[in-house]
Amino acid sequence: xxxxxxxxxxxxxxxxxxxxxxxxxxxxxxxxxxxxxxxxxxxxxxxxxxxxxxxxxxxxxxxxxxxxxxxxxxxxxxxx
Amino acid sequence: xxxxxxxxxxxxxxxxxxxxxxxxxxxxxxxxxxxxxxxxxxxxxxxxxxxxxxxxxxxxxxxxxxxxxxxxxxxxxxxxxxxxxxxxxxxxxxxxxxxxxxxxxxxxxxxxxxxxxxxxxxxxxxxxxxxxxxxxxxxxxxxxxxxxxxxxxxxxxxxxxxxxxxxxxxxxxxxxxxxxxxxxxxxxxxxxxxxxxxxxxxxxxxxxxxxxxxxxxxxxxxxxxxxxxxxxxxxxxxxxxxxxxxxxxxxxxxxxxxxxxxxxxxxxxxxxxxxxxxxxxxxxxxxxxxxxxxxxxxxxxxxxxxxxxxxxxxxxxxxxxxxxxxxxxxxxxxxxxxxxxxxxxxxxxxxxxxxxxxxxxxxxxxxxxxxxxxxxxxxxxxxxxxxxxxxxxxxxxxxxxxxxxxxxxxxxxxxxxxxxxxxxxxxxxxxxxxxxxxxxxxxxxxxxxxxxxxxxxxxxxxxxxxxxxxxxxxxxxxxxxxxxxxxxxxxxxxxxxxxxxxxxxxxxxxxxxxxxxxxxxxxxxxxxxxxxxxxxxxxxxxxxxxxxxxxxxxxxxxxxxxxxxxxxxxxxxxxxxxxxxxxxxxxxxxxxxxxxxxxxxxxxxxxxxxxxxxxx
Numbered sequence: 083x084x085x086x087x088x089x090x091x092x093x094x095x096x097x098x099x100x101x102x103x104x105x106x107x108x109x110x111x112x113x114x115x116x117x118x119x120x121x122x123x124x125x126x127x128x129x130x131x132x133x134x135x136x137x138x139x140x141x142x143x144x145x146x147x148x149x150x151x152x153x154x155x156x157x158x159x160x161x162x
Numbered sequence: 163x164x165x166x167x168x169x170x171x172x173x174x175x176x177x178x179x180x181x182x183x184x185x186x187x188x189x190x191x192x193x194x195x196x197x198x199x200x201x202x203x204x205x206x207x208x209x210x211x212x213x214x215x216x217x218x219x220x221x222x223x224x225x226x227x228x229x230x231x232x233x234x235x236x237x238x239x240x241x242x243x244x245x246x247x248x249x250x251x252x253x254x255x256x257x258x259x260x261x262x263x264x265x266x267x268x269x270x271x272x273x274x275x276x277x278x279x280x281x282x283x284x285x286x287x288x289x290x291x292x293x294x295x296x297x298x299x300x301x302x303x304x305x306x307x308x309x310x311x312x313x314x315x316x317x318x319x320x321x322x323x324x325x326x327x328x329x330x331x332x333x334x335x336x337x338x339x340x341x342x343x344x345x346x347x348x349x350x351x352x353x354x355x356x357x358x359x360x361x362x363x364x365x366x367x368x369x370x371x372x373x374x375x376x377x378x379x380x381x382x383x384x385x386x387x388x389x390x391x392x393x394x395x396x397x398x399x400x401x402x403x404x405x406x407x408x409x410x411x412x413x414x415x416x417x418x419x420x421x422x423x424x425x426x427x428x429x430x431x432x433x434x435x436x437x438x439x440x441x442x443x444x445x446x447x448x449x450x451x452x453x454x455x456x457x458x459x460x461x462x463x464x465x466x467x468x469x470x471x472x473x474x475x476x477x478x479x480x481x482x483x484x485x486x487x488x489x490x491x492x493x494x495x496x497x498x499x500x501x502x503x504x505x506x507x508x509x510x511x512x513x514x515x516x517x518x519x520x521x522x523x524x525x526x527x528x529x530x531x532x533x534x535x536x537x538x539x540x541x542x543x544x545x546x547x548x549x550x551x552x553x554x555x556x557x558x559x560x561x562x563x564x565x566x567x568x569x570x571x572x573x574x575x576x577x578x579x580x581x582x583x584x585x586x587x588x589x590x591x592x593x594x595x596x597x598x599x600x601x602x603x604x605x606x607x608x609x610x611x612x613x614x615x616x617x618x619x620x621x622x623x624x625x626x627x628x629x630x631x632x633x634x635x636x637x638x639x640x641x642x643x644x645x646x647x648x649x650x651x652x653x654x655x656x657x658x659x660x661x662x663x664x665x666x667x668x669x670x671x672x673x674x675x676x677x678x679x680x681x682x683x684x685x686x687x688x689x690x691x692x693x694x695x696x697x698x699x700x701x702x703x704x705x706x707x708x709x710x711x712x713x714x715x716x717x718x719x720x721x722x723x724x725x726x727x728x729x730x731x732x733x734x735x736x737x738x739x740x741x742x743x744x745x746x747x748x749x750x751x752x753x754x755x756x757x758x759x760x761x762x763x764x765x766x767x768x769x770x771x772x773x774x775x776x777x778x
Contacts, residue, residue, distance in 0.1 A: 110262075
């Protein structure tokens with residue numbers, strides 16, 4: 083089983099939360115949500131660059147499904 | 163989780179080095195002050211993640227409060243305040259670690275739901291039972307669920323009988339009986355019987371997975387009140403920078419450099435918009451998480467703000483306030499016949515009919531232990547009743563079958579029942595009425611309680627139904643709603659909702675399928691018993707997964723509480739910042755107290771909001 087890597091740039095649709103603590107608050111939500119997706123084994127959000135690094139199993143999930151999930155949560159998503 | 167461990171370890175190291183630094187300084191041994199400085203610097207270094215992040219933010223041209231903190235610490239070191247600087251780092255690390263932990267716990271409500279779903283399932287393949295990962299199940303396969311285990315998939319019971327606790331989905335701990343043909347949900351807890359379930363939905367398609375996704379999405383949907391907080395946050399950094407510059411210059415001129423540095427450092431440390439920006443999102447996560455553990459999905463912050471203002475609630479009758487299935491509520495034998503006899507003849511005639519009323523009669527006969535032989539011949543006359551033969555006897559059921567002149571006694575009994583809103587079935591055996599069976603939809607166990615609770619909150623209750631006036635009046639009277647409207651077409655229900663809106667925010671409670679237009683037109687639509695219908699869960703503003711109507715009142719109370727916490731927290735944060743900044747500007751706050759004040763403010767807000775999770 084080989085894992086694939088994906089990096090997405092996300093931006094909250096309606097402005098960002100707190101510059102200090104809000105960042106980590108948002109980060110944990112995002113990571114937790116992605117980690118609960120079937121097939122996603124790693125999700126790491128960088129609150130400075132707004133990039134999220136994802137490791138997933140292509141047999142179980144694909145980038146469009148991951149992107150869709152993030153969009154449903156209200157993030158704007160771009161490929162990074 | 164690893165984040166917290168790392169955070170905690172760094173915090174502990176900071177404490178150890180700071181204390182050591184301070185103790186060594188007091189011993190007065192050789193090189194005490196030099197050693198003390200080194201230890202303090204090590205303690206300060208433990209906050210490296212703070213500095214790294216601030217520098218990276220600066221590199222990406224984002225000026226944030228974190229930069230202030232780093233400047234403050236650097237300034238303290240430059241001014242020779244090593245131990246105070248270390249103490250500030252210690253306080254900040256303590257605050258962040260604690261905050262992260264509380265946030266993690268607040269998010270835990272979802273984690274609980276996630277853990278409800280088993281990762282593996284016992285499945286029958288090639289006549290053998292094998293344990294496989296839930297993700298590898300194939301639709302249509304038969305999964306075996308042992309007593310006391312959680313059901314891994316959504317599907318239909320093919321054999322077995324058990325009482326299943328569906329609290330994971332509906333929030334109601336009364337077990338539901340499940341037998342062949344019944345639908346079960348992933349995540350629910352099997353009782354004492356073994357079940358064989360045909361797999362219909364797995365992994366992310368299960369009802370539980372949908373619920374989790376919806377809760378995640380709801381927690382991200384901002385409450386409108388957040389905009390107030392955001393507006394403050396936007397102006398925060400520029401305002402603080404200007405204030406710091408003014409205070410520094412003024413103090414430098416009037417008092418001196420040292421005092422100017424101290425005051426500026428204090429301003430930088432005490433200023434934090436975090437309480438402000440965290441107040442609302444955490445309250446939101448807490449309230450929605452709280453609701454989700456009780457089988458209530460509130461779709462985002464906007465709905466919390468609407469629900470808190472609800473002035474009147476409209477309920478659909480059939481299937482919402484009532485069970486929606488007719489039941490035999492009275493049997494009146496006439497002449498010298500017995501109750502059992504009346505039910506038996508009726509049941510024989512109705513045995514092969516699929517009509518809900520027939521089913522009610524059969525159910526009653528079964529309940530009374532009356533045996534039901536097959537009719538020799540039977541015929542349904544739509545709109546009139548049933549005609550059947552049993553041996554030599556002719557059995558007729560229904561008011562439409564009574565063409566002979568009705569005796570006074572029968573007539574009186576019929577109108578008595580009808581005035582109570584019942585449907586009356588005369589049972590006619592060989593041209594003689596042997597008895598009357600009264601059938602009615604029954605009220606849900608908690609309807610009356612639900613209405614009473616709303617009344618105590620000062621909320622008006624209205625029942626709207628397409629049913630006839632008499633049945634509506636009877637139900638309305640028993641439940642105790644303030645008003646009712648009967649014989650309404652779906653579009654007329656919408657009109658009633660429209661009229662109610664003149665009296666303030668209107669909530670509508672229905673099953674989400676038949677009353678979709680009315681639900682959509684109300685300010686807040688509550689879909690009840692939504693667990694079985696993905697459409698109802700998706701479209702409702704608030705989905706009650708079970709059918710406990712008292713949850714309507716709970717949702718309103720929870721929303722009121724959540725909103726008042728949001729307001730309280732925002733007001734508190736603003737006041738706290740103003741207080742801190744004033745004290746710091748006047749030189750009444752040393753840097754350490756400034757850091758303590760800031761963290762205390764932030765943590766109080768976080769805790770206050772997180773407590774919503776425990777609200778009952």
